[in-house]
Amino acid sequence: MSSSSNNLGPALTRRPQAGRSQTSAARARRIAAVAFLAPAVVMLIIVRLLPAGDALFSGLFHYSLVAGQESWVGLQNYVDLFTSGRFWNSVGITLLFSIIINPLQIAIALALAVLFTQRMHGSVLWRSLVILPVAAPGAVSTIIWGVIYRPDGLANAFLGALGIPPQPYVISTGQALMSIIILLSWGGVGYWMMFLIAGINDVPRELHEAASLDGASAWRRFWRITFPLIRRPLAFVLVADTISNFLVFAPVQVLTQGGPQGSTNLLMFDIYERAYKLGDLNTANAEVVILIAITLVIVAVQFRLLRSSE
Amino acid sequence: MTDFLPQPRGVAGIVRRLAVTVIGIVVGLLFLAPLLWSLTSSLRPGSEVFRFVNPLQWRTFISENFTFDNYVRLADTPMGLAILNSLIVSVVTVVVGLVICALAAFGLSAIKFRGQGIVFSIVILSFLIPFDAIAIPLANLFRDANLQNTFVGLILPGLGNGLAIFLLRQFFLAVPYELVEAGRMDGLGWWGIFYRIYMPLARPAMIGAGLTLFLFQWHAFVWPLLIGSDSAHTLGSIALANFMGRFSVDYGLLFAGAIVLTVIPLIIILSLQRYFIQSVSTTGLK
Numbered sequence: 001m002s003s004s005s006n007n008l009g010p011a012l013t014r015r016p017q018a019g020r021s022q023t024s025a026a027r028a029r030r031i032a033a034v035a036f037l038a039p040a041v042v043m044l045i046i047v048r049l050l051p052a053g054d055a056l057f058s059g060l061f062h063y064s065l066v067a068g069q070e071s072w073v074g075l076q077n078y079v080d081l082f083t084s085g086r087f088w089n090s091v092g093i094t095l096l097f098s099i100i101i102n103p104l105q106i107a108i109a110l111a112l113a114v115l116f117t118q119r120m121h122g123s124v125l126w127r128s129l130v131i132l133p134v135a136a137p138g139a140v141s142t143i144i145w146g147v148i149y150r151p152d153g154l155a156n157a158f159l160g161a162l163g164i165p166p167q168p169y170v171i172s173t174g175q176a177l178m179s180i181i182i183l184l185s186w187g188g189v190g191y192w193m194m195f196l197i198a199g200i201n202d203v204p205r206e207l208h209e210a211a212s213l214d215g216a217s218a219w220r221r222f223w224r225i226t227f228p229l230i231r232r233p234l235a236f237v238l239v240a241d242t243i244s245n246f247l248v249f250a251p252v253q254v255l256t257q258g259g260p261q262g263s264t265n266l267l268m269f270d271i272y273e274r275a276y277k278l279g280d281l282n283t284a285n286a287e288v289v290i291l292i293a294i295t296l297v298i299v300a301v302q303f304r305l306l307r308s309s310e
Numbered sequence: 311m312t313d314f315l316p317q318p319r320g321v322a323g324i325v326r327r328l329a330v331t332v333i334g335i336v337v338g339l340l341f342l343a344p345l346l347w348s349l350t351s352s353l354r355p356g357s358e359v360f361r362f363v364n365p366l367q368w369r370t371f372i373s374e375n376f377t378f379d380n381y382v383r384l385a386d387t388p389m390g391l392a393i394l395n396s397l398i399v400s401v402v403t404v405v406v407g408l409v410i411c412a413l414a415a416f417g418l419s420a421i422k423f424r425g426q427g428i429v430f431s432i433v434i435l436s437f438l439i440p441f442d443a444i445a446i447p448l449a450n451l452f453r454d455a456n457l458q459n460t461f462v463g464l465i466l467p468g469l470g471n472g473l474a475i476f477l478l479r480q481f482f483l484a485v486p487y488e489l490v491e492a493g494r495m496d497g498l499g500w501w502g503i504f505y506r507i508y509m510p511l512a513r514p515a516m517i518g519a520g521l522t523l524f525l526f527q528w529h530a531f532v533w534p535l536l537i538g539s540d541s542a543h544t545l546g547s548i549a550l551a552n553f554m555g556r557f558s559v560d561y562g563l564l565f566a567g568a569i570v571l572t573v574i575p576l577i578i579i580l581s582l583q584r585y586f587i588q589s590v591s592t593t594g595l596k
Contacts, residue, residue, distance in 0.1 A: 026423070026424070029421050029422065029423045030423040030424065030425070032417075032421055032499075032500040033417045033421040033426070033429075034417075035417075036413045036414065036416050036417030036421065036500070037413070037414050037417035037418065037429055039410045039413060039414070039470075040410050040411060040413065040414030040433075040470045040475060041414070041429060041432060041433075041470075043410060043466070043469050043470030044432060044433060044436040044470040045432070046466075047441075047448060047466060047467040047470060048435075048437075048439050048441070048444065048470075049432070049435070049436055050448075050451065051444040051445075051447040051448035051451060052439050052444050052447070054447045054448075054450070054451060055444065055446075055447040058447065058450075112337065115330065115333060115334060115337065116334060118330045118334075119327055119330070120327060120330045121327070121328075121331045122331070122334075123334065125338070126331075126334040126335055126337065126338035127334075127338070128338075129337075129342045130337065130338060132342060132345060133341060133344070134579075135572050135573075135575045135576035135579055136345070136571070136572040137528060137529040137530075137531070137547050137572070138529060138531050138547070139531050139546075139547035139548070139551050140547070140550065140568045140571050141344075142551070143550055143551065143554055143564060143568050144344050144345070144348050144568055145344065147564070148344060152360055152364060153360075153363065154343070154344070154347055154363060156364060157363050157364040157365065157366045157370065158366060160365055160366065161365065161366040186341065186344065189341075190341065243440060246440075247440055247442040247443060249531065249532050250531045250547075253535075253551075254554055268442065268443075268532075271446060272532075275446050281450065284446060285446070285447055288443060288444065292440075292443050292444070295438070295439070295440055295443060296438060299438050
């Protein structure tokens with residue numbers, strides 16, 4: 001803070017007591033800072049914190065059609081959710097979905113990051129092909145894969161070429177969730193791979209050379225050298241991927257509407273249906289609070305992971 | 311290109327390199343296939359979209375007689391207007407959002423003041439709460455404020471972007487503080503330091519942050535679905551999804567729409583790839 005004594009302007013010419021100039025300079029800095037920060041902070045409060053607070057608040061009320069107004073019900077909406085089969089089915093589906101999609105995407109992203117950091121011909125080109133789908137908005141990959149999954153679509157043509165009979169994909173209880181996982185992974189893996197490639201490229205080359213001279217195999221070098229050194233980007237990818245997969249919505253809304261028989265009723269879609277199809281905004285808001293709580297827990301775990309890897 | 315593993319020399323090295331290349335090509339083509347198929351299908355006459363799909367053949371992915379007919383027709387569908395709407399929303403978000411986020415990042419890095427920690431916590435907290443999670447309560451608030459079916463309503467949530475602020479702040483923190491002091495000595499106010507010293511230096515970070523802002527809007531689905539329901543305020547992604555909901559789907563149009571919505575961000579990402587990867591790795595290593 002010594003810079004304040006260098007300030008030109010009234011503070012310097014008047015030369016008041018040092019203490020007072022310090023505070024007035026500090027106040028001037030503070031006013032400037034408020035001016036610079038105000039637009040963003042106001043925006044973030046309005047579009048992020050306020051709705052989160054509103055969900056928390058609104059979740060404690062119930063709108064009665066008979067009375068035509070909201071009344072305080074305390075935690076009743078949460079009790080309703082926790083005793084609702086539909087809610088638990090949605091939580092179960094979301095968990096099942098997460099347990100499959102996150103390890104799958106991260107394992108593939110890591111394997112491809114390792115592959116594309118090997119010495120090969122045209123590495124950048126082949127790598128770009130994997131990154132290409134990242135450009136496609138969620139609605140686009142949903143639509144493209146929706147057509148691929150048609151009975152006369154590309155997926156069955158591929159299986160046919162391999163001698164496998166046609167499959168029902170999104171219209172089957174047993175395959176709908178997996179079909180969504182595949183379409184999301186097509187668009188997602190390339191994105192996470194970019195972080196991991198950046199991490200792998202930061203691993204000092206000399207470590208590999210030294211280990212190689214000691215006769216360590218490529219497999220051993222990966223687990224002993226690369227893997228420990230990319231724990232930070234890996235932890236970031238793990239958590240960011242998990243959060244984004246908690247919020248999956250477009251494929252469910254466009255392709256399956258949560259079905260068949262609730263088999264793809266992920267939490268985001270359940271909230272959407274509760275709010276707009278069932279018209280129960282208050283309970284939907286309570287469910288939003290649960291979703292945010294889960295997200296924040298995951299973020300807390302992220303910071304744990306990041307800290308322990310220091 | 312990176313070669314972090316020491317390579318065996320001689321024949322073994324050549325064979326290994328060839329094998330790795332083959333795997334790389336196969337993987338790359340598998341990821342390319344859906345997009346290539348969409349592109350080819352979008353260039354076929356409408357009646358021929360599914361003609362060469364099954365059994366699988368080279369004509370599945372490469373068309374002999376292609377036509378831009380679907381793209382021309384696209385302009386007369388709701389999709390044409392929707393893509394224009396998406397462009398308006400994304401471009402305004404980038405321009406206004408960059409100003410707002412850069413000002414905030416400057417306030418959080420160049421100016422030292424009491425309470426900085428609190429403001430920074432608000433920024434961090436607001437980007438820990440995923441936007442889609444609070445989209446439904448926010449849509450209720452926006453409807454109460456009569457912001458549904460307005461461009462203001464569509465654009466507003468994209469302007470204050472915690473991640474963009476964070477990226478710019480990281481960059482600004484690396485600017486030597488002596489530059490600020492020198493600027494003060496030369497009689498520059500805070501605005502002058504921001505505009506004359508920080509902005510010219512921050513170009514790469516601004517491009518990275520601009521991409522973040524652009525993709526947030528271009529890839530949005532939940533928000534435009536909730537807030538832009540009339541035809542004048544429908545965005546590209548929503549219009550495309552609406553195509554699918556129709557009784558008889560015009561697949562030529564569908565694929566043309568999908569390709570336009572993908573190619574626009576793709577061109578931007580590819581031409582700014584350097585900055586994109588830079589910003590991606592900054593986040594990864596935070």
